[in-house]
Each structure stands twice: as C-alpha cells, then as structure tokens.
Amino acid sequence: MKPWKRKGDKVFGELDKQEAAVLRGLVSQIDDMLKARIEETPQDELAELTGIRTGPTTSPDDPVLSRLLPDFHRLDDDNPSKAELDSAAVLRSIHEPTLLDLKTGVAGVVLDTCPMFGGGVRLSLEQADAWLSALNDVRLALGTAIDISDDMPDELPDDDPRSPHLAVYHWLTWVQESLVQALSAE
Structure with a gap:
C-alpha cells in the first residue's frame, strides 16, 4: 500500500489483493x-417497554473482546465494594449497546469501501474516520x-508463531498512521 493522500474532502488509497484480503478478513x-x-x-x-436498550452487566470472558469492550468504571483491584460492582454493571449495561453499534458501524464502513480484490x-x-476507528479495533484485538x-x-x-501476526500488526499501524497524516494534511 502506498501512503494515503488527501485531496479536499476526499482521502485516497490503494490496496493490493493480499492487503485487501487481510484487512477485510480481520475486520470481518x-x-x-x-x-x-x-x-x-x-x-x-x-427495555422493551421503554425502548431504552440495555446490554450485559459483565465484561466479556474473551480477552480480545474484553479489550474492545473495556469496563466503563475501573474497580479497586484489591477489594471492590458492592457499590463499585453495581455501578460498573449498570454503566456497562447502559453504554455497551451504543459502543457495539459504533464498532459494528465502522467495521461495516470498511467492509463496504474496501475493494474485495x-x-x-x-x-x-x-468514512476515513470510520476506517481509523476500525483499524484501531483490529490493532487492539x-x-x-x-x-x-x-x-x-x-x-x-522466525520460529515464534506470533512473528507473522506481528508483521501484520506493524503494517496495520503504518496504514493507520498514514491515514492520520493524510487527514491532518492541508
């Protein structure tokens, strides 16, 4: 991929077939x-009666999903009080549905605008802002x-099984940084 370029209110980039496949696969x-x-x-x-959506009250068990959906209230690691536990659960229940909507929305933008081949x-x-958010989510995960x-x-x-994934992580970092620079230009 060449660096992103901005012209007015549009941002341009180009992905080769493998880059597009990797990006689409990870975002998917x-x-x-x-x-x-x-x-x-x-x-x-x-929630059904009021129309106010609620979500789960506990954080995800999966560490990757937990990183994408962090707690909205940090607990005292040594001895969380019942009030802290209750407030963390309520905050998660209230805010997680919106966060999920935002994250699936930006993923959808990338999947809609990233050429399949x-x-x-x-x-x-x-859309460029959505790409930044989605790239950040993929990098976090x-x-x-x-x-x-x-x-x-x-x-x-080379014998470390994480080696190829680290290379992809560095590539994603570069794509994100290049997009930030393009958006900052002008």
Whole structure:
C-alpha cells in the first residue's frame, strides 16, 4: 500500500489483493465477534417497554473482546465494594449497546469501501474516520491476541508463531498512521 493522500474532502488509497484480503478478513472477524456479543444480550422487559436498550452487566470472558469492550468504571483491584460492582454493571449495561453499534458501524464502513480484490479506495472524511476507528479495533484485538507489550522487540524469531501476526500488526499501524497524516494534511 502506498501512503494515503488527501485531496479536499476526499482521502485516497490503494490496496493490493493480499492487503485487501487481510484487512477485510480481520475486520470481518472483529465484526463477527461484536455481533455475537450483541446476540448474547439478555432480554429485558423494561427495555422493551421503554425502548431504552440495555446490554450485559459483565465484561466479556474473551480477552480480545474484553479489550474492545473495556469496563466503563475501573474497580479497586484489591477489594471492590458492592457499590463499585453495581455501578460498573449498570454503566456497562447502559453504554455497551451504543459502543457495539459504533464498532459494528465502522467495521461495516470498511467492509463496504474496501475493494474485495484490491484496488483504489476513495473515502469521504467521515468514512476515513470510520476506517481509523476500525483499524484501531483490529490493532487492539490483534495486539491482545499476540500479547504485544512495550518491551516486545519489533521483530520476533522466525520460529515464534506470533512473528507473522506481528508483521501484520506493524503494517496495520503504518496504514493507520498514514491515514492520520493524510487527514491532518492541508
């Protein structure tokens, strides 16, 4: 991929066939995980009566999904009080449905605008912002899955099973950085 370019209120990029397949595949996986979380939402009679959507009260068990849907209230790790536990559950229940909508929405924008077999990408500024959010979600998920840390080297030995995934992580970082620079231009 060449660096993103901005011309007025449009942003242009180009992905080769493999890049498009990798990006679409990763975004689709994240989208599927998020939609599965939506399906797990318990039925709530009060929500049905009032039209106010609610979500789960507990964070996801999956570490990747938990990273994408963090707690809205940080608990005292040593000794959380019942009030803290209750407030964390209520905040999650109230805000997670909106967060899921936003995350599946940006994934949808990428899947709608990323050419299936590679080629040119033309984005409005709003679509480019959606791409930034979706790229961030993919990087967070991939970074969690391969246990990226501050002290991890830029390259891993070839026999480390995380090595190819780290290369994809670095590529996604570059794509995101290039898009930020293009949006900041002008």
